[in-house]
Amino acid sequence: MTEAALAAAGVDSYLSKEARQQPQWPDTAALRRATDRLTQVPPLVFAGEADRLRAQLAAASRGEAFVLQGGDCAEIFAEATADRIRNKIKTILQMAVILTYGASTPVVKIGRMAGQYAKPRSSDTETRDGVTLPVYRGDIVNSSGFTEEERVPNPERLLDAYHVSASTLNLIRAFTQGGFADLRRVHQWNKGFAANPAYAKYEQFAKEIDRAVRFMAAAGGDFDALKTVELFSSHEALLLDYERSLTRIDSRSGLAYDCSAHFLWIGERTRQLDGAHVEFLSKVHNPLAVKLGPTATAADAVALAERLNPDNVAGRLTFVARMGADKVRDALPSIVEGVRDSGVTVTWLTDPMHGNTFTSDSGYKTRKFDTILDEVTGFFEVHEALGTVPGGLHVELTGDDVTEVLGGTERIDDEGLARRYETKVDPRLNHQQSLEMAFLVADLLARHNARKSQDVDELA
Ligand SMILES: O=C[C@H](O)[C@H](O)COP(=O)(O)O
Ligand SMILES: C=C(OP(=O)(O)O)C(=O)O
Numbered sequence: 325m326t327e328a329a330l331a332a333a334g335v336d337s338y339l340s341k342e343a344r345q346q347p348q349w350p351d352t353a354a355l356r357r358a359t360d361r362l363t364q365v366p367p368l369v370f371a372g373e374a375d376r377l378r379a380q381l382a383a384a385s386r387g388e389a390f391v392l393q394g395g396d397c398a399e400i401f402a403e404a405t406a407d408r409i410r411n412k413i414k415t416i417l418q419m420a421v422i423l424t425y426g427a428s429t430p431v432v433k434i435g436r437m438a439g440q441y442a443k444p445r446s447s448d449t450e451t452r453d454g455v456t457l458p459v460y461r462g463d464i465v466n467s468s469g470f471t472e473e474e475r476v477p478n479p480e481r482l483l484d485a486y487h488v489s490a491s492t493l494n495l496i497r498a499f500t501q502g503g504f505a506d507l508r509r510v511h512q513w514n515k516g517f518a519a520n521p522a523y524a525k526y527e528q529f530a531k532e533i534d535r536a537v538r539f540m541a542a543a544g545g546d547f548d549a550l551k552t553v554e555l556f557s558s559h560e561a562l563l564l565d566y567e568r569s570l571t572r573i574d575s576r577s578g579l580a581y582d583c584s585a586h587f588l589w590i591g592e593r594t595r596q597l598d599g600a601h602v603e604f605l606s607k608v609h610n611p612l613a614v615k616l617g618p619t620a621t622a623a624d625a626v627a628l629a630e631r632l633n634p635d636n637v638a639g640r641l642t643f644v645a646r647m648g649a650d651k652v653r654d655a656l657p658s659i660v661e662g663v664r665d666s667g668v669t670v671t672w673l674t675d676p677m678h679g680n681t682f683t684s685d686s687g688y689k690t691r692k693f694d695t696i697l698d699e700v701t702g703f704f705e706v707h708e709a710l711g712t713v714p715g716g717l718h719v720e721l722t723g724d725d726v727t728e729v730l731g732g733t734e735r736i737d738d739e740g741l742a743r744r745y746e747t748k749v750d751p752r753l754n755h756q757q758s759l760e761m762a763f764l765v766a767d768l769l770a771r772h773n774a775r776k777s778q779d780v781d782e783l784a
Pocket of ligand 2: 397444560590591592593615646675678
């Protein structure tokens with residue numbers, strides 16, 4: 325019945341399209357065994373949760389909420405420990421409190437967590453010292469170790485990805501519902517950060533938040549309601565064998581949902597209109613995002629919206645602009661304008677990471693903190709000039725004290741990168757840099773909101 329309903333929902337139509345960035349599985353019988361098993365397992369998330377997220381993303385498209393999406397570039401199975409997951413959740417919650425104050429609106433919290441295991445790569449192979457092996461495509465496909473055995477795509481990893489995602493989600497649910505996320509507790513952590521002399525410039529902001537929290541308490545605010553938060557899961561829907569196998573029919577509506585995560589995105593390298601990724605995701609009802617890089621045009625964006633959101637449902641489609649700090653002010657306006665003028669409803673996020681990667685003199689793949697911030701600033705400028713809504717921020721971050729991104733108040737320099745460079749693919753903001761970014765973006769948001777209300781006052 326379920327398979328028949330899925331077939332009727334058209335979820336296999338993608339099979340006739342070109343799917344880029346898929347591994348070459350050497351053992352197709354083993355792949356079949358793994359995907360058959362995945363079609364039988366319980367869903368990781370529920371359709372009703374995805375619907376709630378859609379409503380929140382719709383609010384962000386109108387400027388009534390701000391989205392914070394963050395997490396690892398590539399999650400690693402061996403790193404799915406309670407400590408690391410807790411640190412990441414803590415970082416996202418700390419950033420969210422800072423942004424909530426800056427935006428004076430709710431922050432929609434989405435982790436690149438519990439499924440971010442597949443990576444698109446620039447090349448199919450990697451060569452070291454004259455030895456060429458398949459490139460590492462994320463833990464769901466192969467291992468980052470550089471031996472033939474470790475690099476062979478292994479379908480059993482699809483099942484591992486499911487189980488590690490399930491245990492990560494279990495911890496996310498426990499941490500966010502069990503008192504760990506209490507607003508007052510998270511705010512205390514932020515006060516600690518701002519009291520550190522290195523970050524003293526944020527102390528005033530932290531004090532203002534403190535006053536707001538105390539005002540709420542004095543005014544009889546319901547802190548019980550603020551003891552829990554909702555943290556949604558997301559990942560790039562890259563590996564179509566996995567995504568299709570976790571697709572289920574929602575018993576309430578009879579519609580297909582990809583139950584591997586609440587929110588799924590299509591990457592810059594797989595957003596072809598006639599490609600398998602767009603086709604597959606057009607058939608599921610989760611809220612979706614598409615990354616748009618500097619080669620995207622307004623016509624591409626509008627065509628994607630027509631394919632992925634033909635009914636123009638608010639919250640269904642998010643565009644994540646990842647132009648690069650040097651291009652955002654030139655490349656983004658015509659796209660945002662074209663989308664706005666076509667009447668298409670989307671939520672706009674900025675990903676200031678993926679257009680700003682380079683290899684440092686010491687050979688590390690890195691990004692500069694200031695450049696990342698500059699792209700976010702450019703994103704706000706574009707939306708302000710067009711009267712559209714800067715709806716949120718998408719960043720690669722970790723809760724740990726790694727040294728992968730240059731700069732920030734810690735002034736990580738090229739030499740410093742070696743101290744704790746752990747990412748398997750792209751560089752992430754560390755805990756301190758993430759909080760610093762949140763304070764700076766909160767400031768941009770607060771100014772944006774102030775200008776908006778000034779405009780409204782002038783009109784009144
Ligand atoms: O995270 C994004 C991509 O997977 C990554 O930037 C591609 O990296 P590569 O150019 O090292 O393959
Ligand atoms: C690969 C990613 O981004 P993009 O598709 O924008 O390059 C990513 O977000 O992990």
